[in-house]
Amino acid sequence: MRAIVTCEGCGYRQMVARQLERPETFHLVCHGCERTLLVTVTAIDMHAARARSWSKTAPARTLSRPVA
Numbered sequence: 044m045r046a047i048v049t050c051e052g053c054g055y056r057q058m059v060a061r062q063l064e065r066p067e068t069f070h071l072v073c074h075g076c077e078r079t080l081l082v083t084v085t086a087i088d089m090h091a092a093r094a095r096s097w098s099k100t101a102p103a104r105t106l107s108r109p110v111a
C-alpha cells in the first residue's frame with residue numbers, strides 16, 4: 044500500500060515514497076518544514092487500504108511529536 048502522512052507541525056500532506064508491505068514504524072522528513080516525523084502504520088491501516096482497492100492508499104498516523 045501507499046501511505047499519506049500529514050505533518051503535525053505544518054499540516055503538509057505527502058505520499059510515502061515506498062510501498063509498505065506490513066505494519067511498521069519509520070521516520071520521514073517533512074517536505075514542508077523539514078522536521079522529522081515518526082510514522083506508525085498499523086495493521087488496521089493496512090486493512091483499510093486493502094478495503095479501498097481503488098487506491099490502496101491510506102492516511103498513516105504520526106503518533107509522536109516531531110523529533111527535530
Ligand SMILES: [Zn+2]
Pocket residue numbers: 050051052053054055073074075076077078
Ligand atoms: Zn511539516
